[in-house]
Amino acid sequence: MRDVAIIGVGMIPFGRRDQDTLVDMLAYASLKALDDAKLGEKAVDAVYVGNMGGGILQHQTAIASALVDRLSLLPAAADTVENGPASGGSAMKNGVLAVASGYYDAVLVAGGEKMREVTGWRATDFVATLTHPEVEYHYGITLPGMAGMFTRLYMETYGLTREMLVAIAIKNQAMGALNPYAHVEMNITKEGILDSPHSVVNNPTVADPLHLYDACPVSDGAAAVLLCPLDQAKKLTEHVPVVVAGFGQATDTHTLQEREDPTDLKSVTLASQQAYKRAGIEPKDIDVAELHDAFTILEVAESEHVGFFEKGEGGKAALAGETKLGGKIPINVSGGLKARGHPVGATGVAQIVDITWQLRHELPKGRQVENATYGLTVNFGGFGNNVLSFIMKRA
Amino acid sequence: MSEIKITGYKCTECGRVHYPQHEQCLSCKGRDFEPLAPEGDATLLAYTQIFNLPWGFDERFLIIGVGMFENGIKAMGQIKADSLDGIATGMKLKPSWEPVRVQYGEPVLGLKYEPV
Numbered sequence: 446m447r448d449v450a451i452i453g454v455g456m457i458p459f460g461r462r463d464q465d466t467l468v469d470m471l472a473y474a475s476l477k478a479l480d481d482a483k484l485g486e487k488a489v490d491a492v493y494v495g496n497m498g499g500g501i502l503q504h505q506t507a508i509a510s511a512l513v514d515r516l517s518l519l520p521a522a523a524d525t526v527e528n529g530p531a532s533g534g535s536a537m538k539n540g541v542l543a544v545a546s547g548y549y550d551a552v553l554v555a556g557g558e559k560m561r562e563v564t565g566w567r568a569t570d571f572v573a574t575l576t577h578p579e580v581e582y583h584y585g586i587t588l589p590g591m592a593g594m595f596t597r598l599y600m601e602t603y604g605l606t607r608e609m610l611v612a613i614a615i616k617n618q619a620m621g622a623l624n625p626y627a628h629v630e631m632n633i634t635k636e637g638i639l640d641s642p643h644s645v646v647n648n649p650t651v652a653d654p655l656h657l658y659d660a661c662p663v664s665d666g667a668a669a670v671l672l673c674p675l676d677q678a679k680k681l682t683e684h685v686p687v688v689v690a691g692f693g694q695a696t697d698t699h700t701l702q703e704r705e706d707p708t709d710l711k712s713v714t715l716a717s718q719q720a721y722k723r724a725g726i727e728p729k730d731i732d733v734a735e736l737h738d739a740f741t742i743l744e745v746a747e748s749e750h751v752g753f754f755e756k757g758e759g760g761k762a763a764l765a766g767e768t769k770l771g772g773k774i775p776i777n778v779s780g781g782l783k784a785r786g787h788p789v790g791a792t793g794v795a796q797i798v799d800i801t802w803q804l805r806h807e808l809p810k811g812r813q814v815e816n817a818t819y820g821l822t823v824n825f826g827g828f829g830n831n832v833l834s835f836i837m838k839r840a
Numbered sequence: 841m842s843e844i845k846i847t848g849y850k851c852t853e854c855g856r857v858h859y860p861q862h863e864q865c866l867s868c869k870g871r872d873f874e875p876l877a878p879e880g881d882a883t884l885l886a887y888t889q890i891f892n893l894p895w896g897f898d899e900r901f902l903i904i905g906v907g908m909f910e911n912g913i914k915a916m917g918q919i920k921a922d923s924l925d926g927i928a929t930g931m932k933l934k935p936s937w938e939p940v941r942v943q944y945g946e947p948v949l950g951l952k953y954e955p956v
Contacts, residue, residue, distance in 0.1 A: 564895075565892065566893070566894065566895045567895050569892055569893070569894040569895070570894035570895035570896065573894050577860060579860060580846075580859065580860045580915065580916060581916055583940060583941055583943075583948050583950055584902075584904055584916055584917060584918055584940055584941075584950060584951075585890065585893055585894060585896075585897050585899075585902045585904065585918070585940070585941060586890075586904055586916065587890055587892065587893070587894055589890065589892060590888050590890040590902075590904055593888030593889075593890065594886040594887060594888045594904075594905075594906070595886075597886065597887070597888065597929070598886055598929075601929060649891065650889070650891055651890075651891055651892050652888045652889070652890045652891070652892070653888050653889040653890075653924060654888075698866065699860075700860065700916075701886075701906070702859075702885070702886075702906045702914040702915070702916060703858065703859070703866065703914065707885075707886065
């Protein structure tokens, strides 16, 4: 297997992008990645696109074919990868395997989603289609509802508090306020969303015990990366190459109710353990992480299941500031899904882009993790039933 | 009480109870299962109150939970309550089979739980 390098990255600002189609957004992010890589006349061999909802929300399928045509990358191979909210991570995995195997030398991986052109009612229903159709979906369960049940169990089992979750919301929105690509660029305060009498109005319950500011926004957006073998990267790019040091992927039961311990995110543990093993490192070696905080509870749980903290300690660590920039392990310095936004098919790729910027040491002071060498991502599909984790290294 | 029309599947090899159906046992990969009808009342394992409902629901909110029947079947259902006051993990629930939503003008039947 060959070492795989990320030689180009691109992202467009997430948010509400009424003026752009899904393929517009994917094309803009891809062009940025191609320009960043300075690929020259070298052809792109293959394109993998992560997208969950084109067929449902835009009534458009075969998105990768459309993107290749739009970018005039013909006759590059093109595949759309649908894996729920982990579609971006799965597209990335396919790209990495294609280069590592020696089959392709230059692979574009893009992820994108356009969710804001439908009502919140429809968007919530769209995401809920990943639940079990007979035993979950028709009861009206939503992903926030799943997260709400999970949060209550965490509170009852491990003493997690709303104050701990609020600390994560404040941290991630503060970082999002510094990120020009973030959907939500707005600071919030503990008084505004927890302590004051107005917090009931400012921060209403979405899925008890989770509130509005525990949840990510519904976003439009796209991100892209260009991959090639490490030995060719050194000749092609002016950037410090960032290497995909390892990845892992694991699945768990479709329904939360069939897990022996519903607070145990086995798929996160297994995916990250595979990634650590492949990279030859341990959790303590990670300098920066982008975790899938679609809800604040997921940042807590994932920070424990990837091995940064003991089970039940992630919330306390967040409250103590250990996951802030400058803390023991900075998490979601981009603002995470909570503030950067969550265009579902884009998220797994956007996480790779953010970690690449960190490992190139290209971000401004106040967002850059000093001397970052290793970065980790978790892209969480379903409610933990299909998870990918990547570890990148500054070469 | 109306019949609860769900079927659990007990692995004849190791005894693990499944719901929904699997072709192989989650524990031992066995392929033979004994069909199980839910028995008795259920115990509430997890719950939430959802205010941002998906397309297709006109209610102001839904209270949804997972209950475990006396023979080990765990199943999601809607909880009949006006608020979360008095709802707690571990409480007993009386199951029934009733309309849980309307799709294409037709009622969809499913599991409802009434707190005991």
